Amino acid sequence: MNQESSASSGGPTLEDVARAAGVSRATVSRVVNGVRNVDPAIQQTVRQAVAATGYAPNRAARSLVTRRAEIIALVVSGAGDDSETEQNAFASRVFADPFFGRVVSGVIAYLRPRSMHPVLMFAETPDARAQAVGFLRQGSADGALIVSTHAEDPLPAMMTEAGLPAVLFARPAGAVPISYVDLAHQDGARLAAGHLLARGCRRPVTIAGPQDVASGHDRLAGFRDAMARHGLPYPDVAEADFTFRGGARAMALLLARCPDLDGVFAANDLMAQGACQALRDHGRRVPDDVAVVGFDDSSVAAACDPPLTTVRQPVEAMAAEMARLLQERIEHPDRAVTSVIFTPELVVRESA
Amino acid sequence: MNQESSASSGGPTLEDVARAAGVSRATVSRVVNGVRNVDPAIQQTVRQAVAATGYAPNRAARSLVTRRAEIIALVVSGAGDDSETEQNAFASRVFADPFFGRVVSGVIAYLRPRSMHPVLMFAETPDARAQAVGFLRQGSADGALIVSTHAEDPLPAMMTEAGLPAVLFARPAGAVPISYVDLAHQDGARLAAGHLLARGCRRPVTIAGPQDVASGHDRLAGFRDAMARHGLPYPDVAEADFTFRGGARAMALLLARCPDLDGVFAANDLMAQGACQALRDHGRRVPDDVAVVGFDDSSVAAACDPPLTTVRQPVEAMAAEMARLLQERIEHPDRAVTSVIFTPELVVRESA
DNA sequence: TTGAAAGCGCTAACAG
DNA sequence: CTGTTAGCGCTTTCAA
Numbered sequence: 001m002n003q004e005s006s007a008s009s010g011g012p013t014l015e016d017v018a019r020a021a022g023v024s025r026a027t028v029s030r031v032v033n034g035v036r037n038v039d040p041a042i043q044q045t046v047r048q049a050v051a052a053t054g055y056a057p058n059r060a061a062r063s064l065v066t067r068r069a070e071i072i073a074l075v076v077s078g079a080g081d082d083s084e085t086e087q088n089a090f091a092s093r094v095f096a097d098p099f100f101g102r103v104v105s106g107v108i109a110y111l112r113p114r115s116m117h118p119v120l121m122f123a124e125t126p127d128a129r130a131q132a133v134g135f136l137r138q139g140s141a142d143g144a145l146i147v148s149t150h151a152e153d154p155l156p157a158m159m160t161e162a163g164l165p166a167v168l169f170a171r172p173a174g175a176v177p178i179s180y181v182d183l184a185h186q187d188g189a190r191l192a193a194g195h196l197l198a199r200g201c202r203r204p205v206t207i208a209g210p211q212d213v214a215s216g217h218d219r220l221a222g223f224r225d226a227m228a229r230h231g232l233p234y235p236d237v238a239e240a241d242f243t244f245r246g247g248a249r250a251m252a253l254l255l256a257r258c259p260d261l262d263g264v265f266a267a268n269d270l271m272a273q274g275a276c277q278a279l280r281d282h283g284r285r286v287p288d289d290v291a292v293v294g295f296d297d298s299s300v301a302a303a304c305d306p307p308l309t310t311v312r313q314p315v316e317a318m319a320a321e322m323a324r325l326l327q328e329r330i331e332h333p334d335r336a337v338t339s340v341i342f343t344p345e346l347v348v349r350e351s352a
Numbered sequence: 353m354n355q356e357s358s359a360s361s362g363g364p365t366l367e368d369v370a371r372a373a374g375v376s377r378a379t380v381s382r383v384v385n386g387v388r389n390v391d392p393a394i395q396q397t398v399r400q401a402v403a404a405t406g407y408a409p410n411r412a413a414r415s416l417v418t419r420r421a422e423i424i425a426l427v428v429s430g431a432g433d434d435s436e437t438e439q440n441a442f443a444s445r446v447f448a449d450p451f452f453g454r455v456v457s458g459v460i461a462y463l464r465p466r467s468m469h470p471v472l473m474f475a476e477t478p479d480a481r482a483q484a485v486g487f488l489r490q491g492s493a494d495g496a497l498i499v500s501t502h503a504e505d506p507l508p509a510m511m512t513e514a515g516l517p518a519v520l521f522a523r524p525a526g527a528v529p530i531s532y533v534d535l536a537h538q539d540g541a542r543l544a545a546g547h548l549l550a551r552g553c554r555r556p557v558t559i560a561g562p563q564d565v566a567s568g569h570d571r572l573a574g575f576r577d578a579m580a581r582h583g584l585p586y587p588d589v590a591e592a593d594f595t596f597r598g599g600a601r602a603m604a605l606l607l608a609r610c611p612d613l614d615g616v617f618a619a620n621d622l623m624a625q626g627a628c629q630a631l632r633d634h635g636r637r638v639p640d641d642v643a644v645v646g647f648d649d650s651s652v653a654a655a656c657d658p659p660l661t662t663v664r665q666p667v668e669a670m671a672a673e674m675a676r677l678l679q680e681r682i683e684h685p686d687r688a689v690t691s692v693i694f695t696p697e698l699v700v701r702e703s704a
Numbered sequence: 705t706t707g708a709a710a711g712c713g714c715t716a717a718c719a720g
Numbered sequence: 721c722t723g724t725t726a727g728c729g730c731t732t733t734c735a736a
Contacts, residue, residue: 011489013729024707029731037705056489060421061729063412064712071423071471071492089668091457092450096651101447108443108474117487119423119469122460135469137363137408140423245655277629277657299448303597305629316441365713376723381715389721413713416728707736712729719724 012053021049032057063139070116072326073141074107075132076100078124079150090124094149097242097270098298099315103147103169106319114327118145129155136164143326145169145319151214165329167322170214171339179325180339181318185215188311188344189222192265192293195309195346197230201263201291205236207250207275209267216242219267219295236261240271247274255282262290263352269294269301272308276351291352307349318342364405373401384409415491422468424678425493426459427484428452430476431502442476446501449594449622450650451667455499455521458671466679470497481507488516495678497521497671503566517681519674522566523691531677532691533670537567540663540696541574544617544645547661547698549582553615553643557588559602559627561619568594571619571647588613592623599626607634614642615704621646621653624660628703643704659701670694 014025014032021028023042030038031046032055038046049055063069076094094100107118119141123129132155135141143165146155151173159166160178168180196204206223209216220237227235238253240246247266251274254261264279266272272294276286284290286306294301294310301308321340328335366377366384373380375394382390383398384407390398401407415421428446446452459470471493475481484507487493495517498507503525511518512530520532548556558575561568572589579587590605592598599618603626606613616631618624624646628638636642638658646653646662653660673692680687 014731015729025730026707026709026732027705030706033731039705042706056486058416058729059490059492060412060415061712062731064410064416064714064729065731067412067712069412074472089454089457091460092453092651092668095447095453095456096450098444098448101444102441104447104472105441105443108472112480112483115483117471117473117492120426120456120460120472121469128464131464131467134408138411139408140411140469243655248657299444303595316444366715367713377714378716378724379722382722385715391721394722410713413728414715416713416730417715419728705736708734710731710733712731714728715726717724717726720722 011058012055013058014055017046017049017053017055020053021046067139068330069140069142071141072111072116072118072323073121073132073135073144074104074118075121075123075144075146075155077122077129077132077146077148077153077155079148079152079154080124082125082127090122094122098300099296100147102298102315103319106316107145107323109316110320110323116327123155129158133158133162133164137162142330143167145322145326148172149213151212165326165333167326167329169318169322173214177337179329179337181322181325181342182339183215183313183318183342183344185218185344186222186225188295188313189219189265189267190226191344191346192295192311193223193226193230195348195352196263196265196291196293197226197232199263199291199352203258203261204232204263204265205238205254205258205261207247207254207264207266207271208237208239209242209271211239213242216267223265240274242268242270244270244274244277247271248278249274251275251278252282255279255284263293264290265293265295267295269296269298269304269308269310272310272351273300273304276304276306276308287350287352293352297347301347301349304351306351309349309352310347312345312347314342363410364407365410366407369398369401369405369407372405373398419491420682421492421494423493424463424468424470424675425473425484425487425496426456426470427473427475427496427498427507429474429481429484429498429500429505429507431500431504431506432476434477434479442474446474450652451648452499454650454667455671458668459497459675461668462672462675468679475507481510485510485514485516489514494682495519497674497678500524501565503564517678517685519678519681521670521674525566529689531681531689533674533677533694534691535567535665535670535694535696537570537696538574538577540647540665541571541617541619542578543696543698544647544663545575545578545582547700547704548615548617548643548645549578549584551615551643551704555610555613556584556615556617557590557606557610557613559599559606559616559618559623560589560591561594561623563591565594568619575617592626594620594622596622596626596629599623600630601626603627603630604634607631607636615645616642617645617647619647621648621650621656621660621662624662624703625652625656628656628658628660639702639704645704649699653699653701656703658703661701661704662699664697664699666694 238250
């Protein structure tokens, strides 16, 4: 088929196609890039020549002149230092939560039709952060999508200071002038609280997420706020780390502390699932003895036994929007920084 | 700090640095790329000029001449057609298994010190496959790391036919001349069988993986083989899909079919975890009533209750090796195709 | 509508 | 050890 093979090492160039089609390089370029003002007949000829030669445009050459890599960095960023523990299996830990798979899914859904691609980077140490910034500064990527695991993450500020386009998942801690997408976490927690109360819970408790993570903090705040509004005392709280085991342990603790609890709001589905198991182990039925509400509506929510009533966070849509904001920023660097807050919804299943 | 900002749009060039340092572009290039034969004093001067100007080399320009993108594609590939179901949340499904996080972790561990980066791609439909091949043909990536979810995946053959460097995780179905890393799955299953038998199981059964996936097939074959060697009859088998729920359902089925079972080999940890839950729900204690052995030694193995005895698959090391093989192939396209098979190990914890 | 020509920023011969 | 020079393959004015 192809005259030449393997693109990266000397495949056919525009020149070759031009010669085969009997036109100039410029014309071939126009056809390949779908620029108007090319005679339909010539377009045909060129297309045939492209097919005949097996031509594929060289990205580096194109990028050199367009100043676009058509690549964006998808950075999962922590706030760690250089310690060993930070580096080991950061990726595995990150992907243990269904959240990141959904982010990837949403980002790719947006990028793919635009033939852009995400480079996956982890920035959990100062070195890795510097590498991420360097990657963008070299023009290897046109911008960065940042998902932080901690509010104190220094990467967003580093990016804006370097004048690099970046968009975050979740509001940054400081006053960094940067776009982000986020969820109205407090409203979500209020939804959960309202549901628990509406179904008659007298003694609801909550398993909170890490309080140094914005979403963890806000979900607890929203829950407490709703309780206060309903005239109830401060609910019992156990803090955990957004993992299954953490949720199970927190539930056991709560059970010991207030044996008469009849409702639990867990700040994410993974912990809610852990809570369900712990409840079962302690002989409590869900939802008959204890109602459980999760958060996120991740894949585990539907897979849980019983299926979880939860607060939906449209992660895929949020991730796609994040990509859209980034693209907009790349194309119009001068436009004002904008952010988008999504609204949570209650998804009622069987656990509450 | 920086004279100019934002690299991708007109940051300082080699020329600027050369002028500032009072040397030629070539010399700056040599210093930046760490080539020998540069006077230490001049090196100093140049480095200062680099710092002063805030210079970052332009990747596109460099790639254009070196013919290297310093980027590799990490492709998660299915065997699907264009159907809607295929495309929806393929990414989420993929990342639901801890396996992929480990692959990413191993790949990045290898690439990062070499300042190479992975572009994440999903190739679950013909379109997506074509896009992946196109990406490489344009020289956007120097090679591909392919993780197939099905044995019938056409992507590996497409890559080799296009003359593109690629390495697979797991042996391809057909006789595609391509490098891969793999595990001796059958040996692993034999290890599990041997352990179950050694601890006195009289009636072991197995939860197999999908039989159209090589690892699923081989793990079952190895288990059966070991049983035969020990003079035991064909064990009862329930096939599942490598998920938690699938494992739980299969376990329930097995329990109904042979109530006197006293040992289970699940073809991965996720299903083993599901089996543990099902067993508990049916009032069987693990390991006292039923011994459970998993496969993979993924994060869920240690997190399971009780912690799983399992067969270790060193995914991170395998992924790193896969990246190493790819790099070797990229640098020496003419060398013979080689593959590496890893040896599984039994990890004894509490479930058996 | 098409072609000629000028670079984009960098590396790598090749001289000196 | 350092500088000069010739492209890498493409897009994009500018003329025709």
